Amino acid sequence: MADKEFNKHRLGFSLNYMNRPASENYPIYTTHDNKVRKHLTQNIYEKLYKKITSNGVTVDKCIQPSVDYTGKIVGLVAGDEESYTTFAEIFDPVIDDHHLGFSKSDKHPAPELDADKLVGGKLDEKYVRSCRIRTGRSVRGLCLPPAISRAERREVERILVDALAGLKGALAGKYYPLMKMTPKEEKQLIEDHFLFQKPTGHLMTNSNAVRDWPDARGIWHNNEKSFLIWVNEEDHCRVISMQQGGDMKATFERFSGGLKEIEKLMKAKNSEFMWSERLGFLCTCPTNIGTGLRCSAHIQLKKLSKHPKFEAIVVGLKLQKRGTAGEHTAAVDDIYDISNAARLKSSECQFVQLVIDGLKKLIEMEQRLEAGKKIDDLLPSGV
Numbered sequence: 001m002a003d004k005e006f007n008k009h010r011l012g013f014s015l016n017y018m019n020r021p022a023s024e025n026y027p028i029y030t031t032h033d034n035k036v037r038k039h040l041t042q043n044i045y046e047k048l049y050k051k052i053t054s055n056g057v058t059v060d061k062c063i064q065p066s067v068d069y070t071g072k073i074v075g076l077v078a079g080d081e082e083s084y085t086t087f088a089e090i091f092d093p094v095i096d097d098h099h100l101g102f103s104k105s106d107k108h109p110a111p112e113l114d115a116d117k118l119v120g121g122k123l124d125e126k127y128v129r130s131c132r133i134r135t136g137r138s139v140r141g142l143c144l145p146p147a148i149s150r151a152e153r154r155e156v157e158r159i160l161v162d163a164l165a166g167l168k169g170a171l172a173g174k175y176y177p178l179m180k181m182t183p184k185e186e187k188q189l190i191e192d193h194f195l196f197q198k199p200t201g202h203l204m205t206n207s208n209a210v211r212d213w214p215d216a217r218g219i220w221h222n223n224e225k226s227f228l229i230w231v232n233e234e235d236h237c238r239v240i241s242m243q244q245g246g247d248m249k250a251t252f253e254r255f256s257g258g259l260k261e262i263e264k265l266m267k268a269k270n271s272e273f274m275w276s277e278r279l280g281f282l283c284t285c286p287t288n289i290g291t292g293l294r295c296s297a298h299i300q301l302k303k304l305s306k307h308p309k310f311e312a313i314v315v316g317l318k319l320q321k322r323g324t325a326g327e328h329t330a331a332v333d334d335i336y337d338i339s340n341a342a343r344l345k346s347s348e349c350q351f352v353q354l355v356i357d358g359l360k361k362l363i364e365m366e367q368r369l370e371a372g373k374k375i376d377d378l379l380p381s382g383v
Contacts, residue, residue: 027063029067133293157177161218167258173221226242
């Protein structure tokens with residue numbers, strides 16, 4: 001109990017409010033549009049109100065984004081690995097809702113990082129301009145960004161940079177800490193579209209995950225600039241493999257090989273990534289659990305993008321579209337960022353194969369329209 005009492009104050013906030021009844025502290029939602037509001041009844045809140053993880057994380061820390069932001073969001077973050085179990089009565093229904101069905105008895109499949117299992121991984125470069133695969137990972141035993149201390153954040157950086165320094169061959173590279181970056185390095189990273197700035201989105205700012213910026217944040221990339229790691233942004237690390245052209249198999253091969261080598265190097269020094277037998281890899285936001293994988297390509301669809309059913313076609317293929325500059329941006333010259341919509345319930349290989357197959361279908365439709373032919377027989381079921 002002594003350790004728990006100590007941990008109540010380790011994050012720089014007081015828990016004296018717990019002396020008041022839970023009913024007095026229950027959030028007031030007005031125009032808020034989030035999944036926490038939908039599932040957090042006063043009864044559930046009262047059950048969770050005085051629960052504390054061994055790291056001092058409370059349910060109020062986890063639901064804070066849902067209170068501070070009124071827009072359409074999930075509204076829930078994890079302060080540590082235990083948050084997913086200690087506060088399961090709110091995490092489980094939100095996860096079930098967001099991932100379109102994931103009950104307490106469901107189980108995410110084991111990691112599958114084998115590029116040789118992919119079929120048809122090279123896409124037509126007349127349409128596909130670039131490929132990118134990314135995921136999030138968290139270091140076991142340390143708090144996640146919404147609840148992490150400065151010392152822990154620096155320990156995350158130390159563990160990851162130490163592992164990355166052991167990468168060899170085509171994966172060998174250099175780490176650039178944001179606090180020590182030279183103007184020349186900053187300019188080059190901006191030109192390479194690698195540099196990440198202090199986040200301004202609701203997930204980071206409303207969970208207080210951006211405090212102490214840029215302390216212990218940084219960017220690592222290999223010498224070929226095709227394998228990239230962001231350290232201590234939204235998650236402990238973001239792992240990114242990318243390249244120009246349409247070779248998604250090669251992109252996944254580098255992604256898989258790099259991830260496996262990093263964890264091997266970490267385990268050699270008694271560190272590992274957070275993994276749940278039920279939920280898969282754990283990240284700050286429950287939207288990114290499971291694989292955390294986003295497999296995407298920039299693809300030009302001049303004809304199909306004008307088709308009245310374009311939006312429904314993308315959704316029907318279980319894909320998601322964005323503009324080339326990221327979420328909530330518009331396409332430029334009819335070039336879209338197309339990716340898998342889900343992160344949970346399928347393996348890494350399955351998601352990458354889904355995107356490969358979906359992109360091929362989109363290209364086939366585009367070619368039909370270019371030839372002045374109909375695409376009705378190619379439409380996904382229900383479209």
